[in-house]
Amino acid sequence: MSIDKETVQHVAHLARMELESGELEKLSSQLQEILVFIDKLSLLDVKEAEPASHILPLSNVLREDSPKECLTPEEALRNAPAKDGNFFTVPKIIE
Amino acid sequence: MEANRLTAHELLGALKEKRLSPKDIDEAIYARIGKIDSKVRAYPRTGNSGKEADEKAVGCAGPLCGLPVTVKDNICTTGLATECCSRILSGFYPPYDATVIAKLKSAGARIFPWKANMDEFAFGSSTENSCFGPTCNPWNTAFVPGGSSGGSAAAVAGDEAIWALGSDTGGSIRQPASFCGVVGLKPTYGRVSRFGLVAFASSLDQIGPITKDVEDSAILTGAISGYDPNDSTSVDYPVPDYTKSLGMDIKGLRIGMPKEYFVEGLDEQVKLSVKEAAGKLESLGACLKEVSLPHAQYAVPVYYIIATAEASSNLARFDGVKYGYRAPSESLMDMYKKTRSKGFGEEAKRRIILGTFALSHGYYDAYYLRALKVRTLIKKDFDTAFGDFDCIIAPTSPTPAFRIGEKASDPLKMYLSDIYTISVNLAGIPAISIPCGFTREGLPVGLQVMAKPFNEEMIFRVAHAFERNTEWHKARPQL
Numbered sequence: 001m002s003i004d005k006e007t008v009q010h011v012a013h014l015a016r017m018e019l020e021s022g023e024l025e026k027l028s029s030q031l032q033e034i035l036v037f038i039d040k041l042s043l044l045d046v047k048e049a050e051p052a053s054h055i056l057p058l059s060n061v062l063r064e065d066s067p068k069e070c071l072t073p074e075e076a077l078r079n080a081p082a083k084d085g086n087f088f089t090v091p092k093i094i095e
Numbered sequence: 096m097e098a099n100r101l102t103a104h105e106l107l108g109a110l111k112e113k114r115l116s117p118k119d120i121d122e123a124i125y126a127r128i129g130k131i132d133s134k135v136r137a138y139p140r141t142g143n144s145g146k147e148a149d150e151k152a153v154g155c156a157g158p159l160c161g162l163p164v165t166v167k168d169n170i171c172t173t174g175l176a177t178e179c180c181s182r183i184l185s186g187f188y189p190p191y192d193a194t195v196i197a198k199l200k201s202a203g204a205r206i207f208p209w210k211a212n213m214d215e216f217a218f219g220s221s222t223e224n225s226c227f228g229p230t231c232n233p234w235n236t237a238f239v240p241g242g243s244s245g246g247s248a249a250a251v252a253g254d255e256a257i258w259a260l261g262s263d264t265g266g267s268i269r270q271p272a273s274f275c276g277v278v279g280l281k282p283t284y285g286r287v288s289r290f291g292l293v294a295f296a297s298s299l300d301q302i303g304p305i306t307k308d309v310e311d312s313a314i315l316t317g318a319i320s321g322y323d324p325n326d327s328t329s330v331d332y333p334v335p336d337y338t339k340s341l342g343m344d345i346k347g348l349r350i351g352m353p354k355e356y357f358v359e360g361l362d363e364q365v366k367l368s369v370k371e372a373a374g375k376l377e378s379l380g381a382c383l384k385e386v387s388l389p390h391a392q393y394a395v396p397v398y399y400i401i402a403t404a405e406a407s408s409n410l411a412r413f414d415g416v417k418y419g420y421r422a423p424s425e426s427l428m429d430m431y432k433k434t435r436s437k438g439f440g441e442e443a444k445r446r447i448i449l450g451t452f453a454l455s456h457g458y459y460d461a462y463y464l465r466a467l468k469v470r471t472l473i474k475k476d477f478d479t480a481f482g483d484f485d486c487i488i489a490p491t492s493p494t495p496a497f498r499i500g501e502k503a504s505d506p507l508k509m510y511l512s513d514i515y516t517i518s519v520n521l522a523g524i525p526a527i528s529i530p531c532g533f534t535r536e537g538l539p540v541g542l543q544v545m546a547k548p549f550n551e552e553m554i555f556r557v558a559h560a561f562e563r564n565t566e567w568h569k570a571r572p573q574l
Contacts (some may be wrong), residue, residue: 007452008452023444027444030445031449034507035411038462041466049469053469063378079418088416090427
């Protein structure tokens with residue numbers, strides 16, 4: 001499998017990043033090299049193996065839906081780069 | 096001897112008998128940092144925040160008696176900046192303590208006010224990827240301390256800390272412990288709560304101790320372990336008194352050495368030290384045999400799909416809205432993109448893009464799903480091996496510490512430095528790195544001991560038997 005600059009550019013957009021041209025060049029060739037290395041996995045027969053998203057014998061860990069203490073609005077907003085009252089603010093989305 | 100050079104268990108004795116006060120310990124640590132940290136740079140933020148915290152009067156309370164613990168910069172601590180050594184989290188002060196921090200505080204420990212350096216978001220094996228600049232190896236400052244918990248390991252090795260917490264996703268506690276000649280444990284997945292650990296790869300991450308000897312490791316592991324309702328992947332399984340595993344003999348224990356690990360790529364001096372260590376364990380009565388982990392060679396590629404896929408998802412939260420850095424911008428999309436492009440360093444961007452690619456439409460089955468299946472095969476290798484063996488020993492890293500800059504421009508080469516540690520995270524088992532020798536150049540070598548899930552006791556038993564009968568852990572760098 002190969003990864004070209006267009007694919008890297010597209011993936012960067014999906015990940016909400018923009019790459020400068022030098023960065024794109026370098027990353028594309030590094031990723032290509034990494035993918036060649038990773039491709040060794042395609043040689044393995046995995047038909048019998050179940051996928052392991054984690055290794056614990058756990059599924060659907062549930063708890064009671066009961067109220068607990070939580071952060072106050074002041075605490076939750078303390079690290080905000082921009083805020084207005086009890087809200088995070090961001091650049092305008094709707095004209 | 097100066098207080099900062101002692102182990103935690105030695106200090107606990109001295110504190111309880113009032114031969115030393117917490118203030119004496121603090122003064123010794125600050126003096127040491129003042130003397131050597133301009134060379135080691137284990138603590139990137141000395142000189143700001145936190146001073147006021149350590150001036151509060153402290154007494155000897157709880158089992159940990161006021162002892163300070165140095166904490167990696169990706170573990171949330173109220174009142175202390177927690178930035179994962181990344182520009183994108185600059186100025187972040189967590190509104191809560193990680194569960195491990197709360198546990199340490201309630202056991203009477205104090206959190207050292209300066210957080211330890213690390214590779215940005217734990218992405219790296221050398222601590223060169225910190226936005227604050229690299230940490231240097233106390234044994235030779237031209238060399239890396241390993242990573243990503245390089246600040247924690249260097250601080251402990253250089254006696255700038257009594258003990259420390261790190262986090263280990265693919266070797267980030269064990270490899271720096273090995274490079275710095277100290278003891279580092281990655282507990283079983285689910286043994287220690289991840290609540291308040293800034294997530295890198297949620298199915299692999301564990302917090303663990305970096306200490307000067309095995310006894311300290313047993314004490315600190317006991318203090319941070321246990322079920323936490325705030326982490327649904329923490330396991331409700333009793334926490335034994337790990338110090339009871341110390342001092343036991345290892346006669347008749349069956350120890351395996353994976354033949355797949357002793358191949359090309361393993362440094363000759365590392366190989367020699369590890370073989371000598373194996374001989375030592377044999378002389379103590381253990382029964383050593385070769386074991387096979389047939390899928391070992393697939394661990395690194397599997398890891399770099401699973402870990403980057405999980406990281407790309409976990410790091411989506413850094414968008415400039417809720418905390419940290421925000422780039423000036425006109426539109427919301429522009430804000431996301433500029434913030435993330437300027438806020439993340441090179442390795443973080445590389446991993447986010449690789450992970451996003453592995454999860455994206457058209458590639459998911461070929462990469463991510465296949466990697467999850469191979470992970471099962473790797474885990475089965477260990478299940479089979481532990482049917483015949485009580486523990487497995489191996490080198491921690493294929494090489495001793497490398498020079499700063501040596502692998503910085505070759506990500507694949509850097510990734511391969513975790514070739515012996517990564518499969519442990521994929522299988523979820525516990526493993527420790529303990530000092531087992533030095534190269535001719537005077538760089539430490541680490542021995543890795545792995546055991547079945549939730550059998551940290553076996554690890555402490557074997558590691559302590561080795562330590563009691565060797566002197567490697569007593570060596571200190573000359574700085």
